[in-house]
Amino acid sequence: MAASAKPPTASLSWNKLLPSSPFATALVSFPRRRNRSAKTVFVVAVSSGAKPTVLVAEKLGEAGISLLKEFANVDCSYNLTQEELCTKISLCDALIVRSGTKVTRDVFEASSGRLKVVGRAGVGIDNVDLAAATEHGCLVVNAPTANTIAAAEHGIALLAAMARNISQASESVKAGSVVKAFCPSAKVKFVSDLVYSFARKWQRSKYVGVSLVGKTLAVMGFGKVGSEVARRAKGLGMHVIAHDPYAPADRARAIGVELVSFDEALATADFISLHMPLTASTSKVLNDETFAKMKKGVRIVNVARGGVIDEEALVKALDAGIVAQAALDVFTVEPPPTDSKLVSDERVTVTPHLGASTMEAQTSVITSVGNVGVVVQEGVAIEIAEAVVGALRGELAATAVNAPMVPAEVLAELKPFVELAEKLGRLAVQLIAGGSGVKSVKVTYASARAPDDLDTRLLRAMITKGLIEPISSVFVNLVNADFTAKQRGLRISEERILLDGSPESPLEFIQVQIANVESKFASAISESGEVKVEGKVKDGVPHLTKVGSFEVDVSLEGSLILCRQVDQPGMIGKVGSVLGEENVNVSFMSVGRIAPRKQAVMAIGVDEPPSKDALKRIGEIPAVEEFVYLKL
Numbered sequence: 258m259a260a261s262a263k264p265p266t267a268s269l270s271w272n273k274l275l276p277s278s279p280f281a282t283a284l285v286s287f288p289r290r291r292n293r294s295a296k297t298v299f300v301v302a303v304s305s306g307a308k309p310t311v312l313v314a315e316k317l318g319e320a321g322i323s324l325l326k327e328f329a330n331v332d333c334s335y336n337l338t339q340e341e342l343c344t345k346i347s348l349c350d351a352l353i354v355r356s357g358t359k360v361t362r363d364v365f366e367a368s369s370g371r372l373k374v375v376g377r378a379g380v381g382i383d384n385v386d387l388a389a390a391t392e393h394g395c396l397v398v399n400a401p402t403a404n405t406i407a408a409a410e411h412g413i414a415l416l417a418a419m420a421r422n423i424s425q426a427s428e429s430v431k432a433g434s435v436v437k438a439f440c441p442s443a444k445v446k447f448v449s450d451l452v453y454s455f456a457r458k459w460q461r462s463k464y465v466g467v468s469l470v471g472k473t474l475a476v477m478g479f480g481k482v483g484s485e486v487a488r489r490a491k492g493l494g495m496h497v498i499a500h501d502p503y504a505p506a507d508r509a510r511a512i513g514v515e516l517v518s519f520d521e522a523l524a525t526a527d528f529i530s531l532h533m534p535l536t537a538s539t540s541k542v543l544n545d546e547t548f549a550k551m552k553k554g555v556r557i558v559n560v561a562r563g564g565v566i567d568e569e570a571l572v573k574a575l576d577a578g579i580v581a582q583a584a585l586d587v588f589t590v591e592p593p594p595t596d597s598k599l600v601s602d603e604r605v606t607v608t609p610h611l612g613a614s615t616m617e618a619q620t621s622v623i624t625s626v627g628n629v630g631v632v633v634q635e636g637v638a639i640e641i642a643e644a645v646v647g648a649l650r651g652e653l654a655a656t657a658v659n660a661p662m663v664p665a666e667v668l669a670e671l672k673p674f675v676e677l678a679e680k681l682g683r684l685a686v687q688l689i690a691g692g693s694g695v696k697s698v699k700v701t702y703a704s705a706r707a708p709d710d711l712d713t714r715l716l717r718a719m720i721t722k723g724l725i726e727p728i729s730s731v732f733v734n735l736v737n738a739d740f741t742a743k744q745r746g747l748r749i750s751e752e753r754i755l756l757d758g759s760p761e762s763p764l765e766f767i768q769v770q771i772a773n774v775e776s777k778f779a780s781a782i783s784e785s786g787e788v789k790v791e792g793k794v795k796d797g798v799p800h801l802t803k804v805g806s807f808e809v810d811v812s813l814e815g816s817l818i819l820c821r822q823v824d825q826p827g828m829i830g831k832v833g834s835v836l837g838e839e840n841v842n843v844s845f846m847s848v849g850r851i852a853p854r855k856q857a858v859m860a861i862g863v864d865e866p867p868s869k870d871a872l873k874r875i876g877e878i879p880a881v882e883e884f885v886y887l888k889l
């Protein structure tokens with residue numbers, strides 16, 4: 258019988274936190290090709306079995322495709338109908354899209370759980386049903402930085418093109434006009450006998466523009482693109498104001514931009530440039546009511562999302578002379594319908610959602626230095642391919658949209674506690690007697706660190722996983738843990754205990770208590786009436802340190818037998834020999850007792866699951882009053 262502590266276990270696979278990956282077996286570390294500002298985990302699982310399949314549903318730069326091919330089978334199928342997408346998706350582990358593909362609830366349902374990652378090769382995720390993704394435990398990642406400069410440059414290009422009537426004037430010169438029709442001979446019988454003469458149109462007075470210098474530009478949405486537009490507009494001599502309820506004023510001040518209220522922005526701007534995401538609160542934010550608040554003759558640029566403008570209201574505002582001109586890269590429906598009044602209006606400059614479409618933004622790395630700052634930019638294709646491959650390998654993605662982003666250094670520290678959290682959840686739920694519904698769970702984290710220094714989202718997700726998976730067929734991960742708990746009516750409350758002492762370790766212990774339930778192992782009920790388990794990390798290995806009111810100390814590996822008996826000599830030997838005779842190896846053993854010769858709880862770690870017969874024989878040992886076998 259081996260009854261001593263084992264060496265620490267191998268590294269934890271992060272696939273447990275993220276959508277499960279059948280491809281991961283071992284863990285190694287390697288540095289990335291470039292130093293990125295995003296904090297990603299450099300822990301990678303080497304694949305052993307079949308390669309995952311990635312469906313690329315919209316054109317992605319070659320560099321990204323090559324990167325994907327190193328790790329996965331890549332199916333590039335563009336212009337799929339919704340039906341075709343739903344059919345294909347059941348054979349795919351990851352899907353990569355741009356803005357032209359709607360990843361609806363139907364897509365997640367059709368995937369039957371195989372789809373683990375959706376990669377949005379760009380910023381806006383309004384074409385992905387995030388709620389459905391989360392419910393299905395599917396991670397959504399995007400490429401939030403690679404096209405920022407391209408979008409900002411397109412915004413500035415549209416601003417200048419609109420102000421100087423570039424596209425209208427260009428069309429006019431190219432089209433020219435019929436200046437004269439004459440008849441080369443005397444007989445004119447048919448119109449076709451006439452010869453037409455064309456001339457270039459040269460409408461210099463018609464296309465007199467307006468200047469940008471000294472004008473007020475209101476940037477609506479002072480995020481990545483908005484702030485780059487602001488910076489460039491300042492360079493053009495414009496007076497730039499911005500409205501963004503969530504942007505820090507000092508960031509705006511640093512580039513000489515004043516943050517103002519929504520109404521002030523509307524009332525004072527000569528030009529308005531839209532850069533907010535499309536959300537429930539920004540949908541049709543420019544509408545009849547808000548157009549009425551604008552300065553007469555305002556000019557509008559939209560490279561964000563079509564849906565932030567009520568397009569019918571914009572047509573009316575143009576007709577009423579409130580809006581003098583508009584330049585639109587994005588539309589509510591793309592491409593816009595053939596009878597779109599906006600597209601056919603001469604005062605409106607349009608482009609077919611080209612904001613992100615530069616060679617540099619899509620595939621390569623650019624570095625620019627100048628009065629716009631230093632920009633190191635990676636192509637969207639590379640950014641998204643790295644994020645998708647990382648997620649399939651089980652890394653926590655730095656650009657996750659529907660899961661917490663946990664910095665690498667925090668992850669490294671929390672790793673053994675993450676494992677402990679899941680195991681405590683598993684143990685606690687298995688101690689519940691059948692028929693007692695689990696509704697209320699209290700988790701206590703004891704630490705010498707200030708509460709703000711402890712990010713418990715990961716731990717909570719893993720406790721939830723441990724609590725739910727043994728009693729259901731649902732797969733729980735970091736993405737869907739909170740949703741799954743809520744859906745099952747499971748309330749998890751968290752409490753922190755601040756301990757004295759040195760805060761070297763992020764946590765001293767974690768305690769899980771389940772209230773209002775009966776236990777199949779009565780000794781697991783604490784003095785206050787809850788099923789209670791408590792654990793610590795020792796030498797990197799999770800240990801169970803308390804069951805109910807009994808102190809134990811057993812390493813949480815393999816499985817566990819808990820026995821309550823009257824404390825007396827020879828008990829360890831008796832239980833040990835039953836297990837030995839049944840060829841079950843004991844990894845760890847500990848006895849916690851109230852007092853000598855009184856009630857004691859023996860915790861026995863076993864490598865193999867004992868047979869029913871072995872468990873029956875343990876139960877028949879006269880001093881054993883109750884016992885339970887728990888799978889970890």
Ligand SMILES: NC(=O)c1ccc[n+]([C@@H]2O[C@H](COP(=O)([O-])OP(=O)(O)OC[C@H]3O[C@@H](n4cnc5c(N)ncnc54)[C@H](O)[C@@H]3O)[C@@H](O)[C@H]2O)c1
Pocket residue numbers: 380381382401404405408477478479480481482483500501502503504532533534535538539560561562586587610611612613614
């Ligand atoms: N046309 C294109 O090809 C193209 C390219 C890139 C980005 N985009 C779009 O541009 C937009 C901005 O992208 P980003 O990368 O700068 O995103 P971002 O998240 O960095 O910035 C968005 C900003 O909008 C702000 N915001 C949110 N709600 C707001 C509100 N009600 N009023 C004002 N501001 C609000 C946020 O606080 C944030 O600062 C997104 O809609 C994105 O999809 C379009």
Ligand SMILES: O=C(O)[C@H](O)COP(=O)(O)O
Pocket residue numbers: 355356357378379380381382404610611612613614
């Ligand atoms: O949100 C974005 O990133 C842009 O709208 C780009 O969309 P695209 O990838 O379809 O060009």
